[in-house]
Amino acid sequence: MSKRVVITGMGIVSPVGTGLDNFWTALTSGVSGIARITRFDPSDYTTQIAGEVKDFDFSGYIDKKEGRRMDRFSQYAVVAAGMAIEDASLNLDSIDRERTGVIVGSGIGGMETFEDQCRVLVNRGPGRISPFFVPMMIANMAAGQIAIKYGLQGPNITTLTACASSGNALGDAFKLLQRDDADIVITGGTEAPITQLAVAGFCAARAMSTNNDNPQGASRPFDANRDGFVMGEGAAMMVMETLEHAEKRGAQIYAEIVGYGSSCDAYHITAPDPNGKGAANAMKMALKDAALSPAEVQYINAHGTSTPAGDPVEVGAIKNVFGDAAGKLAVSSTKSMTGHMLGAAGAIEGAVCVMAVKENLVPPTINYETPDPECDLDFVPNKARKMNVDVALTNSFGFGGHNVTLAFKKFKA
């Protein structure tokens, strides 16, 4: 029989705050983490705003030398993992390290390092490239660094499916634990894409909001005046473990993960399939995996990136799957506050669902002012809502047509 799987700790590095408490307080107060880009001068870019992590200091988790040999995306991941391990009160000396895995999603990897070293190559030649360039840049290194730092010798995997990357990470961790291939998996996502090249690339793809004069109002999922997504960054990590293992060590339990759906549009490299079939399939698959009927779900944390094309497709897919029950759902997009954390989005929004289920509190979609007739669900506008949440789903969709849905349930022994 497959094992039940629970979440026992979480660590967050995000544009609205670092640490789970700061993050959750900000999200449920409707705080935006979006501002003008400070990491480089954005004057020449069509989009000049992003959700930068502002309060990050890795010194409590990573020493100076280690830190210099890690790209920012790995630093975020190692710190978030350390916070999650502390939050779970996990004593690393008393666990079976060979049965403790790491599964992390990242859409890009060490973009900042890649750009720095391209400049070195062009300006100074191949002989000046750092020996740390490759190990800093490759996208699997966040998972590698977490394992090295905490001595975790179980399965170690990186999922890379663009903006669905860490949705796949959490889902794959869930399945690995369910089939008893590990006791514990540290799982989540990380991304540090606020760099000149990555921002220029998304500007060129015409995917981002150009509402530069109103940074905090720029990410407005489902609102009629939305004009594209706003880039965010950060990491979210969870300690996921078998219920059996969590109970044996007397761990706190936030929530149970009960369903995982994964599909592909097989349609276009960046645009969603307008009929939303792939997205609907992921949701159906997650519900089936969890043995849940649509009416048993109270909350969906939508992918809701605030793009003109993407949001109505997701609304259509939700209506297709939930039918009459769609009208009773609370659906919010926390990207309105965090921005789109790309490869880290699935994990951070999974963490939101875990908290919603635990606290019976749903964070809002902020900047929701003008209804769009094509987006006609209850988007929990602008104010968090206290409501019973037994089951929450989160959707994550990525360039390439990747779709992931995860289902979380209130833990009942």
Next chain:
Amino acid sequence: MISRKGVNGLATFDKVKAIIVDQLSVDEADVSLEASFVDDLGADSLDIVELVMALEEEFGLEIPDEEAEKIRTVAMPLNSSKKDSN
């Protein structure tokens, strides 16, 4: 290197030491001429490559790969640069 730069040996050692302290995040007191990069200063093979690059940069010279691969102690890059300048 020393003659080329026109500095005395002690000043060169101080410069090399400063680079090692910075690159390897070690205490200055641990960087003696006899200190082993791997055993005493916690460096790995990539650290040594990076260190050699920083020394080449600082002193405007090239340490050949065959030499660089043999570097084990703090004294060795000093000697190798001396030889280079002879």
